[in-house]
Amino acid sequence: MTNTPHPQCALELKSVRKNFGQSEIIRNTSLQVTGGERIAIIGPNGAGKSTLFNLISGRFQPTSGDILLKGESITRLKPYQINRRGLSRSFQITNIFHRLSVYENLRCAALWSLGYRYSFWQRLDGLKDAHQRAEQVLEQIGLQRRHSSIAGVLTYAEQRALEIGITIAGGADVILLDEPTAGMSRSESDAAVELIRKVSTGKTLLMVEHDMSVVFGLADRIAVLVYGELIACDIPANIRSNPAVQEAYLGGADASLSPARER
Structure with a gap:
């Protein structure tokens, strides 16, 4: 066998x-x-x-x-x-960087999967592929207007959307x-379902x-x-x-x- x-x-x-x-x-x-x-x-x-x-x-x-x-x-x-x-995972309790902007949260998630390691000599502003990945995910999760907002001030539903964005920004396919x-109203839940369906297309x-x-x-x-x-x-x-x-x-x-x- x-x-x-x-x-x-x-x-x-x-x-x-x-x-x-x-x-x-x-x-x-x-x-x-x-x-x-x-x-x-x-x-x-x-x-x-x-x-x-x-x-x-x-x-x-x-x-x-x-x-x-x-x-x-x-x-x-x-x-x-x-x-x-x-393989990437989200949690029951929202797990984001509350003091960073929405964009910065997504860029942080993208860095390692793009081959960047800890370095004091590289400026983040010059990493075009990380910028493009963050912007792409930002559009996918529908938070473009929140680009520069501090993550900690987002609504609960927006924070959950951001966490899903962080989960996929690293390029995971599982x-x-x-x-x-959890904790969402019916309208928020319906929107989350559509978001999950969209971002999980082609993924496991x-x-x-x-x-x-x-x-x-x-x-x-x-x-x-x-x-x-x-x-x-x-x-x-x-x-x-x-x-x-x-x-x-x-x-x-x-x-x-x-x-x-x-x-």
């Missing part, structure tokens, strides 16, 4: 487990994400969704199992090393978004999200995590009608996974 990954597999989890002391948080989880695919991870509170993201992004190391990015193991790598291999619409997206309208509006497949175990991963229509998912996620076999249930 070969361990060679599927040639189109951008991200693969192989029998991943994570224990904290005697508590098993992630239980023998395996998942394959095809290049260019959008997968949403759903599950009740305490299911282990954030822990799973922390394992993939390198904040935690698995107790056992392996995680592969484009066919190569990243299980023992540090977060910055994983990022340099093309993107992890952790509850990207793995997303943790509680808003079912966002999940069903964006995901090619939905993975359901319950008590650290992946109980299903399928297209949205099949997940909606799956009795095991209804029972585990909503607490009753007669419940339905309606896009409007969680808001």
Whole structure:
């Protein structure tokens, strides 16, 4: 039996487990994400969704199992090393440079991927490719009018858009978004969905999200995590009608996974 990954597999989890002391948080989880695919991870509170993201992004190391990015193991790598291999992550809590401008946030994110390292001898103003990358992402996320605004004064929705911009400015082709619409109004959430759809085109997206309208509006497949175990991963229509998912996620076999249930 070969361990060679599927040639189109951008991200693969192989029998991943994570224990904290005697508590098993992630239980023998395996998942394959095809290049260019959008997968949403759903599950009740305490299911282990954030822990799973922390394992993939390198904040935690698995107790056992392996995680592969484009066919190569990243299980023992540090977060910055994983990022340099093309995986970028946003967080539940907005993670930006509050005292820098919107443009400066995006330029900082672009520098390393363009080959620039720490140097006291280079002026940032002369780095045309970094400038072009920042301007391009600024347009993608719709914050051109906020170009010179200090990031800390942006609205919450604008800060979340900026964080998504930072996530993609480094050129990553595998993107992890952790509850990207949390705390948003319906109109803000709808705008965020369109932004995510636009910026993730041609990229691989793995997303943790509680808003079912966002999940069903964006995901090619939905993975359901319950008590650290992946109980299903399928297209949205099949997940909606799956009795095991209804029972585990909503607490009753007669419940339905309606896009409007969680808001």
